[in-house]
Amino acid sequence: MSTQSEPRDKARVAELREKRRKRWLALRVRIADFTVRSPARLALGAFLVAIAIFTSLLAAPFSSASGEATALHDALFTAVSAVCVTGLTTVSTAVHWSFAGQLIMIIGAFMGGLGILTLASILSLAVSRKLGVRGKLMAQNSMNTTGASALGEVGSLLRIVILTAVSLQALIALLLVPRFAVLGENLPSAIWHGVFYAVSSFNNAGFTPHSDGLVPYGTDLWILGPLMFGVFLGSLGFPVIMVLLVHRFNAKKWNLHTKLTLMVTLILLVAGALLWLVVEWNNPRTIGTMDSGDKLVHGLFASVMTRSGGFNLVDQNDMSQVSVLITDALMFAGGGSASTAGGIKVTTIAVMFLAIMAEVRGERDAKAFGRRIPEGTMRVAVSVVALGATLVMVSTGLLLAIDQEVGFSRALFESISAFGTVGLSMGVSAEMPPAGKYVLSALMFAGRIGSITLASALTMRHRDTLYSLPEERPIIG
Structure with a gap:
């Protein structure tokens, strides 16, 4: 009896294993399909969950140096600032938070930076899936990924991003x-300080664990150099970094996105430093x-950090x-x-x-480096600028309504810094009730997630119509 039942038991076990494997594969396919089809929902859900978790951790007594629970508005503000890699603070990072609190903050910034790169990469895949086979191959070339990753394999691309x-x-x-x-x-x-600053700089978070910040290292290029290097690399974006890793300085093989990003970044970097100086x-x-040498270092450092480093x-x-x-202007860019x-992006x-x-010039198409810019891309650019300006205007008005003594210039500065996830501050965040x-927490979240969700929504909602209405031009200007 036992010898006859053993093969049936083995067959049943094998069948159950096969069913579990198929269910697991089906679940993975559904998850991957959801992440590619709905990057906007994924972004909102993932960041909201992360903010809720880090808020609860930072509000706990063990996160503060005094051993007392942190007020909800300060814990929430810090959690949003960390996860959205902004760097604005309402309490001193070095004084208020314990080692555990600082560790939670930097983990939040690390996860937030990876999340941003991940979601942006998924968005690129989502767009490529809407393009057809030829478009996918072009997307593969632009992202400089190999094989299946650019053709829809989310896991492969994410491993490259994280590594x-x-x-x-x-x-x-x-x-x-x-x-x-x-x-x-x-x-x-x-x-600890090396790791903290490395994560904070590459992810453009701008947090510092020292009570007096970077002021003691104001002329130390061994400290300032790696920080500028990290912020500059992080601000380029994963697609550009991958192009540079693969093709290095062979500009002929760079795609249009890389050329435009590097060109505008360098223009803003040089112009910002010269104007500031x-x-x-x-x-x-200030x-x-x-002496002249230290002034030049400060000018370059200010220009690099102003556009998001903090x-x-x-x-x-x-x-x-x-x-x-x-x-x-640089923070908004x-x-x-x-x-x-x-920011609105270069x-x-x-x-x-x-x-x-x-x-x-009276030309129908916008062109650069031998390529034509699609009309849809220009509409998305206009939408991103309009969204950013509107968010900053509303936030500035609300801050002034809450506390008129803050002043317009300072309220505008803090709002742009929050929207651009920069982290530079005139002290408004700490002074505000x-x-x-x-308000600033909501603006940081909107500034970080808004552009991703808006771009994905506009790109994925493209649909062809079977008819065209008569054309009539209104008077402009």
Whole structure:
């Protein structure tokens, strides 16, 4: 009897295993299909869940240095700032939070940065799936991924994203740790600060674990150099980083997105540094008393950090109003698409400029580097700019309504910093009552997720119509 039942038992076990395997595969297919078809819902859901978890952790007594529970508005604000890699704070990172609290913050920034790169990559796959076979192959070439990953394999692409991001952050940490050790910190402290700054810089978070920030390292290029390197790399975006890793400096093989991103980034970097230096050169409250070499370092550092990094070497309240205006413009511009930087993105600026130049020349199409920009891309660019300007305007108005003494310039600065997920502050975030902190928290979330969800919604909702209405031009200007 036993010998006859054994084959049947083995067959039944094998059948059950096969059923479980098929169910697991079906679940994986459904999850992958959902992530590609609904990146906007995925972004909203994932970030809301992450913010809720990190808020509860930061509100707990063990997260504060005093051992007391942190107020909900401060815990929520810090959680949103970390997960959305902004860097704005309502309490001192070094003084208020315990080691556990700082660890939770930097884990939030690390996960937020990976989440942003991941969602942006999924969006690229979602767009490529709408293009047909030829479009998919073009997307594969533009993303510089191999084989199945660009043709719809979410897992393969995500592994590349995560491995690349972690490797670059590890490299930055390796550059920073020896310097902190040389400056007199013990090895555990040097390692912690190196890792903290590596994650904070690459993910454009701008958090600092030192009570006096980076001011003591204002002339130390061994510290400032890796930080600028990390912020610059993080602000380029995963598609650009992959192109540079594969083709390096062979510009002929770069795709249009890479060329536009690097060109506009370098223009803003140089122009921002020159303008900031010209205005602040003789300002005794910032860099007026420094020698020329230190001034140049401060100018370059300010230009790199203004577009999303969030680290600062001078008090933003000490800058002239012209520098504040320049900073506002650079923060609103932001970094590259599919990056950890915020703002409206440099490619949006490039597309808008090319559209204007085409209109000035009387040309029908906007063109760059031998390629034509589709009309749909220009409409998305206009929508992103309009959304960003509207969010900043509404937030500024609400902050002024909550506390009129804050002043228009400071309220506008803080709103743009929150929308662009920059993290530079004039102290408004800390001064605001809870209502103002909730407004800025919502703006940070909208600024981080808004562009992703808007771009995906507009791209995925494209549909062909069977008829065309008569054309009539309204008067413009």
